[in-house]
Amino acid sequence: MAPDVTSFEFTPANLEEARAVLARFPADRRQSAVLPLLHMAQKQHGGWLPRAVLDYLADFLGIPKIRVYEVASFYDMYNTEPVGRVQVRVCTTTPCWLCGSDDVVKAARDVLGCEIGQSTDDGRFFLREFECLGACSNAPVLWVDDDYYEDLDYEKTRTLLEALKRGETPPAGPQSGRKGSMPIGGKTTLLETGE
Numbered sequence: 474m475a476p477d478v479t480s481f482e483f484t485p486a487n488l489e490e491a492r493a494v495l496a497r498f499p500a501d502r503r504q505s506a507v508l509p510l511l512h513m514a515q516k517q518h519g520g521w522l523p524r525a526v527l528d529y530l531a532d533f534l535g536i537p538k539i540r541v542y543e544v545a546s547f548y549d550m551y552n553t554e555p556v557g558r559v560q561v562r563v564c565t566t567t568p569c570w571l572c573g574s575d576d577v578v579k580a581a582r583d584v585l586g587c588e589i590g591q592s593t594d595d596g597r598f599f600l601r602e603f604e605c606l607g608a609c610s611n612a613p614v615l616w617v618d619d620d621y622y623e624d625l626d627y628e629k630t631r632t633l634l635e636a637l638k639r640g641e642t643p644p645a646g647p648q649s650g651r652k653g654s655m656p657i658g659g660k661t662t663l664l665e666t667g668e
Contacts, residue, residue: 474519474520474521474556474557474558474592474596475520475521475555475558476555477523477525477555478518478523478525478526479525480525480529481514481518481523481525481526481528481529482529483513483514483517483529483533484517487513487514487517490513491506491510491513491533494506494509494510494513495534503534503535503536504534504536504540506534507530507534507536507540507541507544508544508548510530510533510534511530511541511544511545511551512550512551514526514529514530515551515552516618519558520552520555520556520557520558520559520560520599521552521554521555521556522545522551522552522553523553527542527545527553528541549603549604552599555592555596556592556599557592557593557596557597557598557599558596558597558598558599559597559598559599559617559618559637560599560601560616560617560618561581561585561598561599561600561601561615561616561617561634562601562602562603562606562615562617563577563578563581563589563600563601563602563603563613563614563615564603564604564605564606564608564612564613564614564616565578565602565603565604566604566605566606566609568609568612569609569612569613569614570613571612572613573612573613573625573626573627574612574613576613576625576626576627576630577613577615577625577626577627577630578602580627580628580630580631580634581600581615581630581634582600583631584630584631584634584635584638585598585600585634585638587600588600589601589602590602598637598638603616606621608621608623608654610654611623611624611647611649611651611654612624613625613626615630615633617637620645621645621646622643622645622648623646623647623648623649624647624648624649624651624657625648629648633648
């Protein structure tokens with residue numbers, strides 16, 4: 474897990490990207506950039522946001538520190554305590570649960586060797602339960618860092634997480650062979666007639 478720090482600043486590449494993010498907002502609305510900048514800083518710092526990172530962002534945006542603190546502590550996607558670098562989030566909302574998210578959770582526990590809300594012993598992975606990831610048509614869903622893995626079951630989840638543990642990056646998206654959120658049997662509407 475990334476250590477606590479007393480100072481922080483964006484890498485040159487992230488600083489350039491942060492300036493590009495700021496350019497999308499009017500000068501009097503700079504604080505609106507806090508969400509993407511928190512995400513960028515959390516990724517740079519290894520999965521969590523110590524106070525020095527939050528303070529840096531407040532200074533960078535020119536806003537009171539409390540504005541950054543309240544956003545970072547409100548949204549579940551930000552971590553203000555040390556966690557594993559790789560964020561493994563299992564959706565357990567009703568559509569995913571009905572489609573078998575309990576099996577996805579079990580596979581994650583079995584492969585990672587930790588419970589929901591814990592990091593692996595090596596500090597590499599953090600397992601968390603997450604509410605609605607917005608991919609209900611492809612339930613159950615697992616969100617790993619920036620990628621969604623959909624149409625999972627116990628074995629597919631196990632295979633996926635074992636690959637991640639080996640340092641591989643499996644292809645994101647449906648794991649059932651379907652394309653996007655198309656029905657598993659193929660398109661049923663908007664069919665071309667060939668006329």
